Amino acid sequence: MVNVDLSGRTRLDACPGALQVHAAADGGLARVRVPGGRLTAAQLRELARAAAGHGTGVIELTSRANVQVRGLRTGTGTGGVPEDGERLPEPDARIPSGFAARMARAGLLPSPTHERVRNILASPLTGCDGAGTVDVGPLVSELDRLLCARPALAALSGRFLFALDDGRGDVAGLGADAGILPVGADGTGLVVAGADSGLRVPLDAAVPALLAVAEAFLAELAELADSADREVTAWRIKELPDGPARVTARVRAALSARVREPVRLRPAVAGPLGVLPGRDGRVALGVGAPLGRLTSAQAELLADLAGSASPDGARSGGEVRLTPWRGVVLPGLAGHEAGAAITRLADAGLVTGPGSPWAGVSACTGRPGCAKSLADVQADAALAVAATAGSGSGHGGGTLPVHWAGCERRCGRPRGRVVEAVATGDGYRVELGGQSLACADIEQTAAAVAAARGEK
Numbered sequence: 043m044v045n046v047d048l049s050g051r052t053r054l055d056a057c058p059g060a061l062q063v064h065a066a067a068d069g070g071l072a073r074v075r076v077p078g079g080r081l082t083a084a085q086l087r088e089l090a091r092a093a094a095g096h097g098t099g100v101i102e103l104t105s106r107a108n109v110q111v112r113g114l115r116t117g118t119g120t121g122g123v124p125e126d127g128e129r130l131p132e133p134d135a136r137i138p139s140g141f142a143a144r145m146a147r148a149g150l151l152p153s154p155t156h157e158r159v160r161n162i163l164a165s166p167l168t169g170c171d172g173a174g175t176v177d178v179g180p181l182v183s184e185l186d187r188l189l190c191a192r193p194a195l196a197a198l199s200g201r202f203l204f205a206l207d208d209g210r211g212d213v214a215g216l217g218a219d220a221g222i223l224p225v226g227a228d229g230t231g232l233v234v235a236g237a238d239s240g241l242r243v244p245l246d247a248a249v250p251a252l253l254a255v256a257e258a259f260l261a262e263l264a265e266l267a268d269s270a271d272r273e274v275t276a277w278r279i280k281e282l283p284d285g286p287a288r289v290t291a292r293v294r295a296a297l298s299a300r301v302r303e304p305v306r307l308r309p310a311v312a313g314p315l316g317v318l319p320g321r322d323g324r325v326a327l328g329v330g331a332p333l334g335r336l337t338s339a340q341a342e343l344l345a346d347l348a349g350s351a352s353p354d355g356a357r358s359g360g361e362v363r364l365t366p367w368r369g370v371v372l373p374g375l376a377g378h379e380a381g382a383a384i385t386r387l388a389d390a391g392l393v394t395g396p397g398s399p400w401a402g403v404s405a406c407t408g409r410p411g412c413a414k415s416l417a418d419v420q421a422d423a424a425l426a427v428a429a430t431a432g433s434g435s436g437h438g439g440g441t442l443p444v445h446w447a448g449c450e451r452r453c454g455r456p457r458g459r460v461v462e463a464v465a466t467g468d469g470y471r472v473e474l475g476g477q478s479l480a481c482a483d484i485e486q487t488a489a490a491v492a493a494a495r496g497e498k
């Protein structure tokens with residue numbers, strides 16, 4: 043049978059998981075899905091130790107609030123294999139079995155068949171403050187449970203994305219295939235392929251509606267394949283011809299949903315940073331990870347602080363929430379603990395306020411992890427940050443985000459207005475809004491980036 047590939051990428055979905063490890067230039071790359079970005083302190087601590095024991099020791103935060111670990115030695119590592127006979131996924135020759143086993147044991151791999159489709163964003167501060175109209179935390183758990191319980195939905199690609207916005211509008215505009223946004227008296231708006239579909243459902247029907255969008259996408263794919271008598275590959279709704287309209291029509295018919303004028307969604311371009319007011323005298327801390335990378339020591343510190351925030355102060359309690367802006371939220375700290383916690387986090391090299399020279403700086407993998415890269419963009423970004431911080435220009439020379447990329451693919455570029463430093467092989471090209479400047483060395487590049495971020 044002929045395959046029609048609408049994804050524009052390779053035919054097979056090679057998106058990595060904890061079990062399907064990608065062979066990167068610097069070793070095995072495993073991605074662990076974290077629905078809603080929610081980890082217990084104990085899970086984050088185990089991730090830190092597994093990353094150090096089996097990989098490079100760095101936990102990379104992704105734009106879907108998932109985590110990935112690089113440099114995994116493939117084969118039959120045994121570290122962390124359960125000793126109590128607990129049943130784990132079947133081993134695979136490519137799998138760093140010790141790492142996958144530890145993730146399973148930590149409760150981070152509840153469904154081997156669905157592990158790569160559990161891409162669920164949620165408003166990171168939901169339930170912590172008064173800004174949202176709904177606490178979507180319980181809906182994340184319900185969606186994850188029902189998603190994993192439907193065998194057919196294991197056919198979704200590892201890129202299909204759900205988003206549950208609590209009404210503050212922070213994640214609804216991040217391009218999810220299926221999302222919700224509470225819209226007041228009209229109920230809950232249904233996002234399809236990154237835009238408000240106009241469909242409205244009651245809040246208690248929100249999770250079934252999200253699943254209906256996913257099922258409608260698979261049904262459209264199957265119908266297209268039948269009509270063309272060909273296998274059809276598409277990873278996301280927008281890759282299908284008229285995908286958003288077709289899926290919306292199918293969902294509307296299935297749910298008898300009401301229809302209203304769609305609202306315009308705007309992506310939030312930066313995550314929460316610093317001390318954030320919460321409920322009942324408690325606060326949340328918004329923390330950034332330089333270039334979205336947490337060292338094991340930084341992750342253990344976050345786990346310790348989250349543990350101290352649990353109601354009983356137990357080391358295994360507490361919660362950490364990863365954000366789609368490659369940061370972390372620590373909810374539920376006592377107000378009087380915030381100052382000391384911020385000091386410890388800043389001393390550990392984490393970003394605790396918008397004045398940090400690292401705020402708004404992102405980079406793709408670059409060398410040595412990506413064979414396509416023309417430069418070690420993370421090292422170069424760090425040099426540019428150091429140069430800008432040393433110049434005394436305060437917040438890194440401007441407030442616009444900057445993204446460093448090792449080639450024209452620009453992986454990981456944030457949405458919205460962004461300064462881009464793209465490696466050319468002879469230096470970098472700094473771009474903003476259709477204008478560009480070729481820079482031969484890192485000093486020139488750093489100066490051009492700082493100027494563009496300040497829009498001078």
Ligand code: SF4
Nearest residue numbers: 406412448449452453
């Ligand atoms: S932008 Fe290019 S160099 Fe960077 S990770 Fe993507 S493919 Fe690799």
